[in-house]
Amino acid sequence: MPNYTQKTVNWILDIIFPKKCLDCNKFTHSTGSTGSRQASSGQAADFDYACRKCFGEIGLKNNLECVGCKRQTRLGFTCAFCDKFNKTDQLIITADLTDPLVEKILKAYKYKFIQSMVLPLSVLARRRVKKLLSKKFSLFGDNPLLIPVPLHKRRLNERGFNQAELLAENLADTYHLICESNILTRVANPKHQAEIKKKEERLENVKNNFRVKNIELIRSKTIILVDDICTSGATLNECARVLKESGAKRVIGFVLARGQFKK
Ligand SMILES: [Zn+2]
Ligand SMILES: [Zn+2]
Known part of the structure; x- marks a missing residue:
C-alpha cells in the first residue's frame, strides 16, 4: 500500500x-x-x-543483578556462586516492572498482541544500551549475534509474531548487527512460565525444549539472547545451555524487564 x-x-x-x-x-x-x-x-x-x-x-532499571540469585552485581554479571548452575553469563534488564507504564506496555505487547508496542520498547532498550556505554561497557563490542528466544510454532501461529524476535530485529537494525531467528528453535510447547510458581517446576518445564541448528554460525561467538521478560531465568539459562553445548563462547541475556505481572 x-x-x-x-x-x-x-x-x-x-x-x-x-x-x-x-x-x-x-x-x-x-x-x-x-x-x-x-x-x-x-x-x-x-x-x-x-x-x-x-x-x-520511564526510568531504566537502576541496579543490574545476577540471573541466578538476583543479588545486585556489576553490570548484571552472574555471580561466582550461581555461575556453576546458570549458563547465562550476564543479564541486562532494561526497565523496572514495578513501573506501572512499563508493565502496561509489556502486557499489551505480550498478551494483547499489539505489535506496535515494539516501538516504545525498542526505544527503552536503546536507552539501556546507551547507559551501559556510559559505564564503559560496550554490549556489542565483540560483534555478537542476536538470537531471540523462540516461540513454539503453534504459539507463533496463535500470536502472529514473536515479540522477542521483533525486538531483536529492531536492535540488530539499529546497531548493524546480525539477528539470527532460525538458529534456536523450540521443539516443545510447554506451559507459560508465568503460570508456574515454583522455581524447580519452571526449570523442569523448559528442560530440553530447545534445539540448535547451523551450529557453525555460533561457534566461538558471543550471543545476545533477547527476550521480552524473564522471571526465574530458567528459559534464558536453558537456551544458554544448548547454545554453549553447540559451541557459543558467551551468552548474555537481554530482556525488557524481570519479574511477574500483577494480576
Ligand atoms: Zn548469583
Ligand atoms: Zn500519558
Whole structure:
C-alpha cells in the first residue's frame, strides 16, 4: 500500500478508534506503525498507547543483578556462586516492572498482541544500551549475534509474531548487527512460565525444549539472547545451555524487564 494511502487509513482508524495513553489516559497522536521512524528515533512524537510525556518519565532499571540469585552485581554479571548452575553469563534488564507504564506496555505487547508496542520498547532498550556505554561497557563490542528466544510454532501461529524476535530485529537494525531467528528453535510447547510458581517446576518445564541448528554460525561467538521478560531465568539459562553445548563462547541475556505481572 502506498505510504499516503496507509496514512489516510491510519488517520481514519484513529478517528474511529482513538488511541489513549495507557498511563494518563489522554489521546495520543502517534505517527502510526508505518511512519514510526520518527517516533522510534526518540524524537518528539507519541507512541500509539504511550504519550510522549509519560513515556519520557520511564526510568531504566537502576541496579543490574545476577540471573541466578538476583543479588545486585556489576553490570548484571552472574555471580561466582550461581555461575556453576546458570549458563547465562550476564543479564541486562532494561526497565523496572514495578513501573506501572512499563508493565502496561509489556502486557499489551505480550498478551494483547499489539505489535506496535515494539516501538516504545525498542526505544527503552536503546536507552539501556546507551547507559551501559556510559559505564564503559560496550554490549556489542565483540560483534555478537542476536538470537531471540523462540516461540513454539503453534504459539507463533496463535500470536502472529514473536515479540522477542521483533525486538531483536529492531536492535540488530539499529546497531548493524546480525539477528539470527532460525538458529534456536523450540521443539516443545510447554506451559507459560508465568503460570508456574515454583522455581524447580519452571526449570523442569523448559528442560530440553530447545534445539540448535547451523551450529557453525555460533561457534566461538558471543550471543545476545533477547527476550521480552524473564522471571526465574530458567528459559534464558536453558537456551544458554544448548547454545554453549553447540559451541557459543558467551551468552548474555537481554530482556525488557524481570519479574511477574500483577494480576
Ligand atoms: Zn500519558
Ligand atoms: Zn548469583
